[in-house]
Amino acid sequence: MKTTLGLGKSSQLPKALLVALLLSSPAVVQAQNANQTQTQPAKNPVVEAIVKEATQNSQLESLAHELLDVIGPRLVGSPEMKQANDWAVEKYKGWGIMARNEKWGEWRGWQRGTSQIEMVSPRVRSLEGTQLAWSPATKGKGVTAELMVLPDVQDSVSFQKWLPNVKGKLVMVSMYQPTGRPDYNWQEFATKESFEKMKAQRTAQTEAWRDKFTKMGYTSRTLPVALEKAGAAGVVMSNWSAGFGVNKIFNAYTKKIPTVDLSLEDYGMLYRMVEAGDKPRINIKANSKELGVQPTFNTIAEIKGSEKPNEYVILSAHFDSWDGGTGATDNGTGTIVMMEAMRILKKIYPNPKRTILVGHWGSEEQGLNGSRSFVEDHPEIVQNIQAVFNQDNGTGRVVNISGQGFLHAYDYIGRWLSAVPASIRQPIETNFPGMPGGGGSDHASFVAAGAPAFSLSSLSWSYGTYTWHTNRDTYDKIVFDDVRSNAILTAILAYMASEDPVKTSRERIVLPVNPRTGQPSTWPAQSKPTRKGGLE
Structure with missing residues (x-):
């Protein structure tokens, strides 16, 4: 664009004044405004309300105290696991969210003593x-x-x-x-x-x-x-x-x-x-006490969709833990992130376009058994999943999201992330299309069934050494600023996925040759859950 200010070659205006005149010209101002529009998306009132609720009325500390200090570790088959299931259902109902415990199997009942x-x-x-x-x-x-x-x-x-x-x-x-x-x-x-x-x-x-x-x-x-x-x-x-x-x-x-x-x-x-x-x-x-055969449950809660109730955005975190500590970062933090995100969404976005469902899975530690059971028991949900967001690996802020081998994940994940505040979004590295997860955490149960499921992977905070499955995995290791950031991220991603006018693509990449075998890699197979554990 050419701008003419009517100045002859002999004009000797000071340089600063000349620059000011150029910058204040209508054409330049219009170009600047257009550029700002491209780099700074219009503010979204729902996103702003999510951030405000998460920062000014956070329930994370009280949720962590009740779950970790009062209930404690949640070994599959233990009374504490069932207590946690019932506690979560009552919390959701108190927020006006439908919730239930859904039985998926049985386990050897055992309770730790002194x-x-x-x-x-x-x-x-x-x-x-x-x-x-x-x-x-x-x-x-x-x-x-x-x-x-x-x-x-x-x-x-x-x-x-x-x-x-x-x-x-x-x-x-x-x-x-x-x-x-x-x-x-x-x-x-x-x-x-x-x-x-x-x-x-x-x-x-x-x-x-x-x-x-x-x-x-x-x-x-x-x-x-x-x-x-x-x-x-x-x-x-x-x-x-x-x-x-x-x-x-x-x-x-x-x-x-x-x-x-x-x-x-x-x-x-x-x-x-x-x-x-x-x-x-x-x-x-x-x-310790032997308690015989005990039923095992997933805790499920949902905010029903207003336009597409049979399509699902799923928030995912395993509820069980080992019991050397209190299961704070594995996976108490993932649990309270999903609970807080659901609480915020119910308050700020009570009538989502698609159903937003949260799954708190049992017996992840023994082989993703709760989530694999859910996938096996609910094909009608799995085939209509818009996206699954799973958080597991510790207290740190999310810094990585992989496309899990879904060819077009870059498109919809990128669009949804664009609504997230820059302070939360910019540190996140994305890897598209990525490779499908075969295990490790509950998103893999859904990936194996062909549903677009993604791990919200966290910054380490020495997770592998100091808190993963250890006697030091306790409340004091939680970094609540990072957990709060993850709750905001999760709530916004769920909102954006629910509102997206387009159904997500499930098209998969062509997997590369396995260098160890020389044969083409294969998509992870859907594994059978163990529904009777520790009873042999």
Whole structure:
């Protein structure tokens, strides 16, 4: 566009005045306004109201307190899991949202009690540890016995000859760790030579430990069963998570004798004592309860669509957890994000075009069982899904969204993200078309059935080391500013997906050749859920 201001070549106006005249000309102002319109989309009153409600009337802290501090961890089949299901239904009903618990299976009922582990010889000391999930309880005054470590044997025959030695003993089945300091601490303070020496020692110990199991002919799963059959008094382990004071807490494989996990610090002390011939003895009291066969549920809530009630936008988060901590970041944070998003949507956007449904899934930790059951039980919903938004991996703000192998995901995800405030949207990296998720979290259950489902993947906050499945996954690890950002993002994406005039495409990419097999990759298969767990 050419602009003429009527100035001759001989005009000697100051440069600043000339620039001002140019910028104030109608043509330039019109061009500037057009450019602003392109880069700054018109404000959306619904989006603005969502942001305002989320920031000025957030319920996240109270939801987290009630779920994590009061109810606590939510192991599948436990009374706490059912308590959480009922609590969520009442919360939704209090917000005017239809909600229900939908049975999908049955599980071994078990409730954690108190654990008390003490060294009684050669001195007295309280030890930091806990029984593993589904570990048998102890009776009376508990189990008191001497500790022993696994031998170095030539082969499985030699181990079978040694095995009777475990009778009446507590057997230590984890490797002795050469350091309790995480690598980042060594990198900060150690000399390069010292750090390399430690790593070499640890690598050698790890390889020797694996070789020991190979020679014995057992795995970490089958060995406890063999020890139990041979008359051991109990199994003692330490599943260190490579951070200060943090262990992974999973499940026991014994059926009659207790299995406990000790902190690295206490386990290492006892291991050194055994090796030195000090013959340490400990007492284990574990007061868990067996509760028989218990029903298992998904909690479902929905805001019915006003124009297309049979098309669905699904918010997704697994409700269950391991129970070493309180399941705060796996997946208490994902749970309260979805609850808060639903609360906000009901208040700000009570009559969505499509039905907005939230699923709080059970038994994700044992293989996506709740969400796989829902997909199997509700084909009429799955075939009419507009989008699924799943959040699982920790307290951090969302920083990545993959297209999960859906060819046109870039189009609709991009349009929906454009409505999100820049402060939340700009840090998010998108990967289109991406590859379909085969597992890991509940979006994969829907992807396998061909429904466009997306993981809202979070910033780490040392999730893998410090809170994922650990004894430190507790309320204090939540970063509420990030969780609040995720609730805003989720509510806006749900609103945009509901309002979109176009039904999302399910066209898939042509998957690349698998470099390991040389054959074309295949779309993940829809897996059968385990509907009866821990009962064999």
